[in-house]
Amino acid sequence: MTLTAANGGVLLAILIMALVTYLTRAGGVFVMARLPIGPRVERFINAMAGSVLVAVITPMAVNGDGGARMALVATAGVMLVLRKPLPAIAAGILTAALWRLVAS
Template sequence: MTIETTTTGVLVLILIMTLVTLATRFGGVLIMSFVRISPRIESFINTMASSVLIAIIVPMAFGGDAGALAALSVTAVTMLVLQKPLPAIAAGVFAAAAVRYLF
């Protein structure tokens, strides 16, 4: 399989990726509209955010640079202190940017 690198080929690829992204986003909302949100399902949804965060950050700890290690450390500490994923992600991104800018 070859991928066209012409302008038309790139635009077609972007269009396909856009359609797949929209289908998965809207499909998830559509499917979840038929599911009754019980406490067990709500707990699963809340836990998924942390799982995704860990799945993204941990592989970078083994093969990443100083910025990745700073992001991992700051994210872990912020998550332990605040117990909220969004501020932990923001702090990790800021730490990685700061380390990469300074060093």
């Protein structure tokens, strides 16, 4: 199925894309509101929450250059020690910048 860009086709496509995206934002909550939440569902959800981010970050660790990888290592290290996100992120970015400066 194809829309022609003329006659408001672009606008319609944008609205469809926005609707699909909103449905993903609301859908998980919609389902959970109708699901009996026992300890098993809770364990699954809790483990899944962090896992989403781990899975989002994984390509950066795998496909990224040395700078990106060292940035993640530095962020993790500072975060584990200080437990404060801003210094951890700053350390990560600084590490990436320095690494790329030296390595290139």
